[in-house]
Amino acid sequence: MRRPPPLVLAGAMLLMLSSALAAQPACEAQKFTTQPSGPAKGQAVRDAAGLGAALENAKGGETFILAPGNYGGLSLGKTYNATVTIRSANPAAPACFSDLRLKGAGNVTFDGVVFDYSYSPGEKDFANRFSILQSRNITISGSLFDGDHNRTVGHGRGLRIRDSASITVTGSVFRKWWKALTGGKNTNLTIRGNEFYDIRSDGMTLGVTDGLMIAANRLHNFRGAPGRDHRDMLQITRSSNQRSTNIVIRDNVFDMGAGDYSQTIWMGGDGKNLGDPMLRHQNVLIENNVIYNAHTHGISVHAIDGLSIRRNSLIRVHRAEKGNVTIPRINVSRGSTSVVIEQNATSGIIGYHNQRDWVILNNAIIQDTSPGAGGFYDRQFIYYATGATHGYHEYGVRPGSLIARLNAGSTLVEKYPTRR
Incomplete structure (x- = not known):
């Protein structure tokens, strides 16, 4: 379905597309629930026209409480004081947007709303309805980015963030996308406490970022299109021939569940000249994550100056194929500098060849292929949940195991079982 052009509100950096003007299938006949972080107190807004007027007249500091309904598309280029x-207003019947275009916007928070995409036949994989461009101090919390299926798999890009600063996405859900969250050329980007599932290709693909925090997210049950896509749960690229700096990846759970295997944390060389200082990522901390997956690239990073990989659990779960390619490992390119790899639980560490500025300490080497050898899973873990049966994995650490003696692996497994 071809969508009509947006309605321009004169005299303001604001474009509104009301649900009446845009007869779109998105946001219609759908049941959503969100989790707003604040109370439903503020100026009541009943429809898209009311929201347009409210935003045009706002000076800064206002809270607009949206009645249930389809608010169509919102395009905003205004910075508030x-x-x-x-x-x-109602988490059980949240306000819904079919497009979001923030460009040159500042000091805006969306809380407990739905961003809903509906696939139209012929649209490309990279169709994108929701973007934050050249904006500052934007927060999206407790919201839902709901994609759509092209036949049986996710389609389109979820949220795109580019050329922006101080952007936070927290407590939100991304589902049914080709790629869920993408972006580049950002400063101080925080992705915290979100859930990603039913993703066809990449959960997060980000590049050229200074100050990136990816914390306490749960990525699970990706579903690929056979022969069409390569999957990474989290990928940091060297797009635009530039590096990223000051990255923290902490306290996340990456779980294949009952879905398809993927690479987990990947920072590849991207075919670039890694001898160029401006292409070498700097100051990267990967800490206290749990990985349940079936691909050798559990944590695989290239050309990083100032790297710490601490207290992560990399656990192999099963897929139809067999062999070493299915076993997650820590892989660090030899040319990385000032590297610390300590207290991880993993099947192996690739890349260390007695480099003077590398420290490898108290890692528990574990395996599930030879019951008679050291580190065998049955002597390391208590199996509270497995993907085939439960749709997710929870492996607790056995008292007295190698992992316990070395105080290795993620502390997140100490909370199992979390679901009863």
């Missing part, structure tokens, strides 16, 4: 909050 203080944060303007757009929040759903």
Whole structure:
């Protein structure tokens, strides 16, 4: 279905596309629930026209409480003096947007709303309805980015963030996408406490970022299109021939579950000249993550100056294919500098060849292929949940195991079982 052009509100850096003007299937006849982070207190807004007027007249500091309904598309290029909050009145019937275009916007928060994409036949994989461009101080919390299926697999890009600063995405859900969250050329980007599932290709693909925090997210049950896509749960690229700096990846759970295997944390060389200082990532901490997957690239990183990989658990779960390619490992390119790899639970560490500025300490080497050899899984773990049976994995650490003696692996496994 061809979508009509947006309605321009004169005299303001604001474009509104009301649900009446845009007869779109998105946001219609759908049941959603969100989790706003704040109370439903503020100026009541009943429809898209009301929201357009409210945003045009806002100075800063206002909170707009949106009645249930389809608000169509929102395009905003206005910077407010203080944060303007757009929040759903009812989490069980949240306000829904079919497009979001923030360009040159500042000091805006979306809380407990739905961003809903509906696939139209013929649209490319990279179709994108929701973007933050050249903007500052934007927060999206407790919201849902709901993609759509092209036949049986996810389609389109979820949220795109580019050329922006101080952007936070927290407590939100991304599902049914080709690629869920992408972006580049950002400063101080925080992705915290979100859930990603039913993703066809990449959960997060980000590049050229200074100050990136990826923390306490759960990525699980990706579903690929056979022969069409390469999957990474988290990928940091050298797009635009530039590096990223000051990256923290902490306290995340990456779980193949009952879905398809993928690479987990990947920072590849991207075919670049890694001798160029401006192409070498700097100051990267990968800490306290749990990985349940079936691909050798568990944590695989290239050309990093200042790298710490600490207290991660890399656990192999099974897929139809067999062999070493299915066993997650820590892989670090030899040319990385100032490297610390300590207290991880993993099947192996690739890349260390007595480099003077590398420290490899107290890692528990574990395996599930030889019951008679050291580190065998049955002597390391308590199996609270397995993907084939439960749809997710939870492996607790056995008292007295090698992992316990070395105090290795993620502390997140100490909380198992979490579901009863």
